[in-house]
Amino acid sequence: xxxxxxxxxxLFLALSHAxxxxxxxxxxTSVRQIFYEASQQYREAFEARHGNIRILTMNHPLRCEDLYxxxxxxxxxxxQDCSTLAGMERLTKAPLWGSLPNYLPTCSVEDWQxxxxxxxxxxxxxxxxxxxxxxxxxxxxxxxxxxxSRYEHRKIPVYLDLNKYNISELSIVEAIANxxxxxxxxxxxxxxxxxxxxGDLLILLDGIDDLADQDTAIRVHEIQDLVDxxxxxxxxxxxxxxxxxxxxxxxxxxxxxxxxxxxxxxxCRTWFxxxxxxxSAMPAKDWETLIETLGDICQHPLLxxxxxxxxxxxxxxxxxxxxxxxxxxxxxxETWPKEKRGIRYTEPWQSLxxxxxxxxxxxxxxxxxxxxxxxxxxxxxxxxxxLNNSQEEVSPQNALQILNSFVYDSGLLSCYVDGNYxxxxxxxxxxxxxxxxxxxxxxxxxxxxxxxxxxxWQQIFIFASGLDRTDTILxxxxxxxxxxxxxxNLTYLLDWSSQVVDRRETTKSHDxxxxxxxxxxxxxxxxxxxxxxYQNALFSCSKRLRDVLxxxxxxxxxxxxxDPKLLRSVHIEVLLDISLNLITRLQTSKLFSTETRLKKxxxxxxxxxxxxxxxxxxxxxxxxxxSYVYSMWLTALQLDPEQILKVWQxxxxxxxxxxxxxxxxxxxxxxxxxxPELWMHIQNGLWKGGESxxxxxxERDN
Numbered sequence: 200x201x202x203x204x205x206x207x208x209x210l211f212l213a214l215s216h217a218x219x220x221x222x223x224x225x226x227x228t229s230v231r232q233i234f235y236e237a238s239q240q241y242r243e244a245f246e247a248r249h250g251n252i253r254i255l256t257m258n259h260p261l262r263c264e265d266l267y268x269x270x271x272x273x274x275x276x277x278x279q280d281c282s283t284l285a286g287m288e289r290l291t292k293a294p295l296w297g298s299l300p301n302y303l304p305t306c307s308v309e310d311w312q313x314x315x316x317x318x319x320x321x322x323x324x325x326x327x328x329x330x331x332x333x334x335x336x337x338x339x340x341x342x343x344x345x346x347x348s349r350y351e352h353r354k355i356p357v358y359l360d361l362n363k364y365n366i367s368e369l370s371i372v373e374a375i376a377n378x379x380x381x382x383x384x385x386x387x388x389x390x391x392x393x394x395x396x397x398g399d400l401l402i403l404l405d406g407i408d409d410l411a412d413q414d415t416a417i418r419v420h421e422i423q424d425l426v427d428x429x430x431x432x433x434x435x436x437x438x439x440x441x442x443x444x445x446x447x448x449x450x451x452x453x454x455x456x457x458x459x460x461x462x463x464x465x466x467c468r469t470w471f472x473x474x475x476x477x478x479s480a481m482p483a484k485d486w487e488t489l490i491e492t493l494g495d496i497c498q499h500p501l502l503x504x505x506x507x508x509x510x511x512x513x514x515x516x517x518x519x520x521x522x523x524x525x526x527x528x529x530x531x532x533e534t535w536p537k538e539k540r541g542i543r544y545t546e547p548w549q550s551l552x553x554x555x556x557x558x559x560x561x562x563x564x565x566x567x568x569x570x571x572x573x574x575x576x577x578x579x580x581x582x583x584x585x586l587n588n589s590q591e592e593v594s595p596q597n598a599l600q601i602l603n604s605f606v607y608d609s610g611l612l613s614c615y616v617d618g619n620y621x622x623x624x625x626x627x628x629x630x631x632x633x634x635x636x637x638x639x640x641x642x643x644x645x646x647x648x649x650x651x652x653x654x655x656w657q658q659i660f661i662f663a664s665g666l667d668r669t670d671t672i673l674x675x676x677x678x679x680x681x682x683x684x685x686x687x688n689l690t691y692l693l694d695w696s697s698q699v700v701d702r703r704e705t706t707k708s709h710d711x712x713x714x715x716x717x718x719x720x721x722x723x724x725x726x727x728x729x730x731x732x733y734q735n736a737l738f739s740c741s742k743r744l745r746d747v748l749x750x751x752x753x754x755x756x757x758x759x760x761x762d763p764k765l766l767r768s769v770h771i772e773v774l775l776d777i778s779l780n781l782i783t784r785l786q787t788s789k790l791f792s793t794e795t796r797l798k799k800x801x802x803x804x805x806x807x808x809x810x811x812x813x814x815x816x817x818x819x820x821x822x823x824x825x826s827y828v829y830s831m832w833l834t835a836l837q838l839d840p841e842q843i844l845k846v847w848q849x850x851x852x853x854x855x856x857x858x859x860x861x862x863x864x865x866x867x868x869x870x871x872x873x874x875p876e877l878w879m880h881i882q883n884g885l886w887k888g889g890e891s892x893x894x895x896x897x898e899r900d901n
Contacts, residue, residue, distance in 0.1 A: 241355075242342050242384035249335045249358045254501075255534065256508055265473045267336045267502075268466045270329065271307040272322075273452040307456060311340075311349045317451045318433045319426060320633035324455035325534055325610030325623065327501025330437035333455075334358060334403040337435060354433055355394060362406035362540065364415045369721050371421055375402070398431020409441040409540045419446050424825070426450075437575060439492060439607055440614075457498035463490055466500070470507045489516040493523060494626040502527050506731070519871070521665035524630040528555065544610060546592040555602060556589065557582045558611065562622065562631035566659065567646075572619035578602050578612075592838040626658075633662030640671055647675045652855050657862055664866035670877050672693065676866055677881045679842070680859040688849025689856060691842045692717060699794040699837060710882060711751045712790045718744050719785065720836065726777065728831035735848040743857040750864040771816055773822055775808040778828060793835060800835040804828065 217633060255258035314337055326331050338356035340348055355698075357375050364374050372391065379387035394400050402425075407418050421448050426434060434450070441452055460467065469488060489510075496502045505526060510517060517523060533551050536542040544550065560581050565571055573581075582598035605612040606620070613623050621630040629697045636643060636659065642665075648658035684693055696713040707715075719745060725737035782801045785791055807824070816824060833840055845851070863881070867873055 206527050230329070241379075241384055245338065245356065245358070246344060249380070250339055252332060252335070254538065255505060255530065261473055263332055263335045264339060266469060266828065267332055268458070268469065270310045270333060271459075271462075272310065272313045273455040273456055274308055274313065274317075274451060274453045283656065291750045302635060308453070313453050314435060315351045317453070319447075319450040319761070320435045320702050321441075321447065321450045321452050322435060322437045322455060323439070323452055325439060325499075325613075326539065326608065327457045327499060327531070327610060328457075329500040331360075331405055332500075334405050334435060334437055338401070338403050350401075352401070352433060355399055356401045356403060358405065360404040360406045361418055362409040366410070366417055371402075371404075371418075371425055375400070385558070395429040395432060398429065400429075400432040402432055402434050404434065404436045407436065423447055423449075437631055457495075458500065458503065459498075460490075463497050463503060466503055467507060470504070470571075471511065479603075492520060495624050496524075496527050496626050502530070505530055519665065521630075521662065521869070521871075522628060524662070528611075528627060528630070531611055536604070536608040540608070544604075546594050546597075548586050548597060549604075553586060553589065553591060554601060554604070555631070556638075557585050558605065559631040559635035560585045562628045563635040565628070566632045566656070567674075572615070572621045574619060575599075575602065578620055604823075629658045630662050633659045633666060636663045637666045640669075642669055643675050644681075647672075647679055651676070651679050651859055657865075660862060661865050661869045665869040665871065668871060670870075670874060673863070673866055673870060673873065673877065673881070676859070676863050680856070680863050682854065683856040683859055686849065686852040686856075688845050689852045691839075692720065692846050692853070695838065700790055700793060702796075707752065707788075707790070708882075711748070714744065714748050714751055715788070715790055718748060719781070720838065720843075722781065723829070723832045723836075724847070726774065727825050727832065728847075733847045733850065737847070740850060740853050740857060743854060743861065747857055747864065748863050750861060750868070771811060771821055772808060772813075775804055775811075775828070778804050778832070779808075791836075793837060796835040796837070803831055 231278075236263065250263055251260040252263055260329075283414065308316075310333065322330050322333060335358060337350060339360045340350040341352075341354055341356040345353060357378050359371065359374050359378065361371075361374075369377060372395065374386045375395070376391040379391050384390055384811065404422065407415055407422075409416060422434070422436065426447075426449055430449075436450065462488070466757075468492075489506075491495045493506065508525060509523065509526060529551065532554055533544070544554075547553070560574060561578060565573070579595055579602060580597040583593055583595065584603050586593045586598075601798060602620070606614050611623060611627065612620050614620055636646065644658075647660070650659075652739075660672060664676075667673075693713075693795070696716040700709070700712040700716055702709075718741065720740045721737050725734050725741060726799070728734055728737065779801060782797055782804075786794065786797055791797065807828070811824070833843065866879075867878065
């Protein structure tokens, strides 16, 4: 009978494809065939058991090799990281668990470099970060022929999901033997012990943090003893957090870094190339727009998978982004913990709705107080107060369980080494704040009044509009936007835009025509105005108005901006050509009722251009010429120079109004449904300056 040592050596040779090895050539042909067949069986069984992955609502499993995207890791203590004070400072701000932020690009280590370098490795990442897929991918790579394998060490891989093994029934050594037996290897008990003793195994341990806390501690001690007893083997362990004890002291911690833009696009291409029924006809540009809009949730592998699943049957990007955020939140709070760990939240205070309430309250307080981090006791207090207000009596221990579920089950919160907690996803934090706003309508008026012009709150109002089914957000936004238009310095320009546009032209909305009229004034004054201070401010307003124009009509050809800084040194003939080109565009669009005046302006500028010819003007002559053109433009557009000067002195009011108007349009687009009557009243009131607006209608339901 063959000894266990010989069995191990022969099977190891077979698995490693070492057919040219001299020791292997001395083995009897019949024995060699037995172990060749055994190695083939193990390889096929390993691939069948661990080579495919199926998560969430996938209709078909995918091969791990097809879905896997090369990861980047950060390893604390590397020379490149600890060689500088800045590197040490970054490490003190690292989370206790989960992937480090993308502000550590210089500390990145590629996946195969990481796993090849360290014999005892802990892969750390939040729920859904790809730890399981990585472990399986390493095992599959170790089974490939050595000459083409990216895993450099000749080891037999064994993948163990510790969450599936009852700690009272099987030790890790017994679980290894059980895995060999399932894969139909001969004499699996003796073979596993012999392989451990000779150091022939690559042991991949997954799911240790999915056990109960007491069981996790037992398994950690068992792993440490296993490493001490069989140190020649290589070990890769996945965890959601770093160990706070001295156990596993031989292991090196490697944090999975979030996906970067390249990895996100590579994942999407790979997904749709291998999903049998996933046929996304979206152009790459649309994917880029969608990914940019969704923000940091696309950096999370599980949520990116969810987005691809939801998007795969649509030829155009899903427009209602609120649906994607709702799905992402539900996946992290409920679906994934249930699917991965079998967790079922049975208490009333553990329901999806109640836990979302707690998260929303934390997010809302953070936004209103302009803070991103909370202490543990603060979150516990918020949870107790929120749930008690909902008639759900909870204890501090219950609140701590909720906090731990946010950190370790869903990964929505990060725990940092200084004891603070913060949201992992900025976009979900914004969504939760908006959710809280829609549940407390009494706060809407004061928040809009206080935060309307705050850039950080714009996305909140857009999300809130998408969640609001009563038009409360839109009504409130319009009321305060309308108040901005009643500032005296701005009223003149808005009233002028209403009078100068040609009401007979019906191919474009009245709002769009008035916006283009104001945009024309901004362009003329920024190019030909003689005050450089106002020119820069006008250019800034032009860029903001460009966004408004795009929202009103994405096909408009009037959206162009000329930077006045670039025009100060060009030949005067170029400036005159710009005027002629602008006049032609205005005449073609038929937006203005001053057609005769525009023709007269074009004739005068042409005469001036012919008169100057190719002559070079000195600074004084150039200034006089530009002022003359500016004066002619104001006359053609029927603008009062003194009133225009007052408008420019109040450009801050114009910038604020355009910001609020742009926000209102974006909120209207995000809203699931807007009553035609409401939108008609809003349209009739926009850009009207001193004219009365239908305030009574908007306030009647408030």
